[in-house]
Amino acid sequence: MLKKIALIAVVTLSLAACKTIPVTDYNQQVNASNMxxxxxxxxxxxxxxxxxxxxxxxxxxxxxxxxxxxxxxxxVGIHYDAKTYTIKYRDSLNLKYDGDSIHKKYGKWVNNLIRTIDSQMFTM
Structure with a gap:
């Protein structure tokens, strides 16, 4: 019984850890040469x-x-020039930010934004 409780605790902690990601700056190169x-x-x-x-x-x-x-x-703050842009975390609400990590949805939303920005650069 004790092993079962320990296993449940380990699985629960593992799942909880998967819900957050490290907060990082997203540095991107501008791939279109005419920008x-x-x-x-x-x-x-x-x-x-x-x-x-x-x-x-x-x-x-x-x-x-x-x-x-x-x-x-x-x-977020998006810092840019003709060759690069960087998306930097500024603040959040209800995303489990603790100074080092944040809800995994943050990464998904920022990556979706990056893909859309990059696709816009190729249409200009």
């Missing part, structure tokens, strides 16, 4: 709109991004 800083900005804003992120230019080379979804919220 300028202005066209990268346009691709980012277009990608945000397609993925239903509320994004606005905050300062030169920085876009503030916000995603609200089913009571959860993500705030």
């Amino acid at each position: 300028t800083k202005e066209s990268v900005e346009k691709a980012i804003l277009s990608g945000c709109q397609q993925r239903q992120w509320a994004c606005k230019v905050e300062s030169d080379g920085v876009i503030a991004g916000l995603l609200n979804w089913r009571g959860k919220q993500i705030k």
Whole structure:
């Protein structure tokens, strides 16, 4: 019986650990050779709109991004130039952020945004 309880505890802890991922910056190279800083900005804003992120230019080379979804919220800063862009975590609500890790949905949403931004760059 004690072995069964220990096994259940290990499985439960393993499943709980799978629900979060480390918080990292997402550094991306601009793969389209014809891009300028202005066209990268346009691709980012277009990608945000397609993925239903509320994004606005905050300062030169920085876009503030916000995603609200089913009571959860993500705030990011998107830093860019003509050759790279980086998505940096700023804040969140109801995503189990503890200073080092966050709900795995964060990674999924940011990666979806990256794919959409990258596809926008190839259509410009």
